[in-house]
Amino acid sequence: MASFLNGGAFVLQILKQNGRVIEQCEDLDEGCWINLVAPTEEELKEVQNRLPVLPEFLSYPLDEEETSRIEREEDQVLIIIKIPDPRHEGDFVRYETIPLGIILIEGIIITVCLKETVLLDDLFSGRSALSGLLCDPARFIFHIFLKAAALFLRHLRMIDRLTSEYEKELHRSLRNQELVKLLNLEKSLVYFNTSLRANDLVMARLQSGRYIPITEENEDILEDALIENQQAIEMAKIYSDILSGMMDAYASVISNNLNIVMKFLTSVTIILSLPTLVASVYGMNVALPFQDSPHAFAIIMGFSLVLSGLVVFIFIRKKML
Template structure:
């Protein structure tokens, strides 16, 4: 899908075709659309290919009169009842002499917010400013998702206090994995932003410099939050793992004590059932085996109880 947008009277307006100064939004393009980008709009084929590669890492490149800024942005990948997972996908931003082009594999909230006019004071003609506003929105989206992860983690912890279910533990594991994705992508984005800050590849004015510093502050804050939440969640998982192991040890201890108590009557009655010439003295007293078994079992139960085998 290829869409064209232009700022008119401080409003983002969708236009039917290409014009100079417009923003070209490309989402999951077909083969024909890729050919249009390369052949008609003269975009660098390698830049387009890199933007559509899930394995590409964040970076900035310059080729002739075109500049590629590749960053990772957060995505909400699945939501099933209480299960929420997050990941990151590359967003390619290509700046030409007259236009700015964004290329992504799937629709995302960062781009859709601009397309829907939710971000104010955006000028598609000011390519560098527009680029930085996209980067700032991506960093803000990271912070939003990180706060959601923190709330979901707190909710899952309260549920796990009441019931240790595998489903809840798997949800915590999924959130821990999401935080790893976020941390890795944010650190790569930070390196790219620092390269832009040097001003060697993209020329910036003073206002652009201030905006870029704001983006870096947001990214650094997101990195710190992701690191803190990751450590907290890891400690929580370790704590619940210890609780599960402790509960298992308690169950095994109780089962062992019960097994010992059940084994005592079995031993007594086994002696009574042995074939011995002359018989056992217990043959004369029919209730003797039962009484001995009960007595020994009670003695063993008292010993085990004092040894705290039932706690």
């Protein structure tokens, strides 16, 4: 295996078809697959020294904000698609997307990505599944599209499960933590929806055969990838609408709960102010009823309680308590 090291981790791998198996090799011949993961400037220059690949084709996929697209220049084809990137921050889970670059040059396939991804790890773990793909670059690329769409679907189902869990927690207690979790999932669906639509445009352009020659068998694989991608788009839209409606509903519930609390506190304040008002009146240094009566205190307290009770009864009838 030819590989360059970055902090002890492999960032470049060269694979080639040998009969029915995929083997690591050192020579860059037609039918090779070069996998670059978070390469440094020196490592990119090393690849350019061994292959006449355009520098910008190698650097574009390393920009996290790069959008999905396809370019062809000097007999080189660059395809950029977006793939899911789950990020865990304590108890919070949010999903974003990162670009995956696929470069086709002289029959050699180069993949460039900012970080290791499950998508390519699945290809490595199932070497037998790669059998026959490296001999046909179009089939290899379309299988990446298919796996990317399947990966989006997998994470969308996870988002659906997380939404159900957070909803159950919110039924028990309306806390900010659960609302922030739902907000993170809502943002994740926005990333997914945008990236899936961009990937769909790239695959639709590839169907024309202008960039990569397509056989009938490979066209079937691309159509399968398009169907999977369309399914992911529909799921993302449905889940986004559900989550948006749920957030609006809980916002209304929280606002309604606040109004109920404020109404209750206002009612209690009015009820408590009545005895205070009576006591304040009888605290004045002027002639007042019952001031010479030995039962004045009991009469005044009884009057205050009756007045407060009457107000409580009125509030209950008006459903303010």
